[in-house]
Amino acid sequence: MRTILVLMDTLRKDYLSAYNPTTNVQTPNLDAFAKDSLTFDNHYIGSTPCMPARRDLMTGRLNFLERSWGPIEPFDITLPKVLAEQSVFSHLTTDHTHYFRLGGEGYINQFDTWDFQRGQEGDPWHSIMRDPEWMPEQYHGRLRKQYQANRELWCDDEDAYPTPRTFASACDWLTTNKGEQDFFLQVEVFDPHEPFDVPKKYMDLYQKDYAGPFFETPVYGKVDVPEEAEEYVRNRYSALVTMTDVHFGRLIDKLKALDMYEDTQIIVTSDHGYFLGDRELFGKNYMHNFNELAAIPLFVKHPQRKKAGKRTSELTQNIDVMPTVLDTFGIAVPAEVQGVSWQPIFEEEPRNKPFALYGAHGITVNITDGKYTYFRSPNEQNQPLFEYAGIPTTIRHYLGEADPASIQTGRFLTRTDYPVFKVPIKRAAILDGLPDVSEYTKDSLLFDLEQDPYQQSPIHNAELEEKYKTFLKEQLVILEAPKEQLERLSLNN
Known part of the structure; x- marks a missing residue:
């Protein structure tokens, strides 16, 4: 048995045609994957934002009732460790730099092996004392000097961006482990999280004529930029969703080329959404958790293609990932887990999840x-x-x-x-x-x-x-x- 979890940070469901047929955002690979999968219409976050959401995923428990952003605790029972006890190998490939900052301790150490692609957000990677080559004098929102330094290492070379490198790393791992069974692979990309940095060819799909100040990272709070800048940053987000989709497609193509696609369980979801001018707000965390933030996409391809192309209104959330994966491998779910496996949905069996x-x-x-x-x-x-x-x-x-x-x-x-x-x-x-x-x-x-x-x-x-x-x-x-x-x-x- 094989399971792959693909986590795309800050992916809004209403930007995907599987959930919103009127969207103009191009995601042909996720669209095709949805036809092979069960699409969940009532999937919700648990704890937000980034690290609280990952502790939810890792432990099957709600982090936010006890604490805010923080590490894996010494007493946590985690998915990879439970899998390891039953000889199921786990690997993480990610570009999520919060795992390596204060408050992100212990997550990567749960996996048997891991791979980290440098450079996202404020990752202290490209070590230069001079100013980066390009620091715009005029800009809206926030501008990270460290990120501007990091982007010198990829400029407009698409394959050198962190998200393409992360998906490529996953493809390499699959090639090395072609035909193996009993593994859990977590492929986690920071995009389409801000900064909405994307190669020009993707931006050109949505907007070519913006002439205003540089803008790719909004300041959280009331929208305080001109209307054309607000539209522009939404288009940058759309472009980044499309680029992420392209490289997700490369992962799916690799699985098919290795003859590992059909009998592998593949889960695709996010950690939370984001306000892109909705309700006249930018960002997340400080406002009510409206569905722009809380209702997130979930696609699950069953290893026997059960319910392919179907939809379910069953209530689920990300604390359900751990018990679902354990259920798939036939491993008992620890008593402290609060999530509920969604495997019964595929078997038309009762499932006790009345609330999220x-x-x-x-x-x-x-x-x-x-x-x-x-x-x-x-x-x-x-x-x-x-x-x-x-x-x-x-x-x-x-x-x-x-x-x-x-x-x-x-x-x-x-x-x-x-x-x-x-x-x-x-x-x-x-x-x-x-x-x-x-x-x-x-x-x-x-x-x-x-x-x-x-x-x-x-x-x-x-x-x-x-x-x-x-x-x-x-x-x-x-x-x-x-x-x-x-x-x-x-x-x-």
Whole structure:
């Protein structure tokens, strides 16, 4: 048995024709793959953004209820390690530089082997003390000097970009291991995450005549650029989706050439979406998790082609990946896993997944049953709030470093006897560097997804809201959320 997980960061489902027939974005390889796969119409994130989403994938548990961005913990039971115990080999090939930054410890070490393609985002790779060859004087949004330095190493050479190199690395690994069984391969590309850097030939498919300032990385918050720049950055994202699709197609072609495509389970998904001017916003994390962020693509090609070309409305999310893969290999799912295998969907068997819970630590907590979605806002003080960590790192810094005397240590997590730090948090770690953005999540919202799939008109129905508040409270207890979450979300009554 072979399983391949392809993870494309920040891939919005509404940019794919498999989900949105009116899109102008060209993704012929994903379109063809969807015809061989079961397409999931109600697939959701769990924890957001990048590293919380990966801990979800790796452990089958929701990271965001306990902590923000952070490493694999010493007490985590991970998918690759469980596979290794049953002699299933695992390999990761990626260009995701967050694995190698503070707050990304331990992920790659779960795999038997791994390969890293350098250069994405602010990866400290091309070591030059001079200014990069090209630093535009005028630009919108953000400009990373280190990334401008890195791009000197590929310029407009498409195959030298990190995403093509990552897919090429996966193809090389498959060639080396042609015909092997019992492996799990994770192919993970940072694109189409910002910066939306893409060779000119792809940009020309969408726009040739932009004459404004350089723009490929929006600043998170209200759209603050001219309309033509907003349209341009959307086109850059579209172009990057197309380039990613092209190189995904090369991976599929390699599998077919090696006669390894038909009997391999292939899973294609993302970690979260992104606001590209939608609701007059750029970015992610600080606003409610509307479906532009939370509803993500999922295509699964069954090794026996079951349900090829079909769709399912079954509710799934990324914590379901771990139990699904273990189920595929016939391996028992650890008791602490919160996800639910979707393999029964292929067999027309019952599956107990009534709700998906999702969010970012210290912001809102959201619940959906596929019919309604409910965004629960915190109380006005957003307190009490703690992070629980055996390794107290988060994105680019350490938890509690401003007030270490306030940190407690103890056995606070029910699933492990491992002592952890309990760190009081005044503001969600993922909001570091942003101004006060609490206005974007100050109100709890309820949407009818059948009548209002684009979540434009919150409904005001006290009885229905009370019903979903009860569901949310019950799920928080089932999912072993720290008790103070109920108080923070005003759910104790």
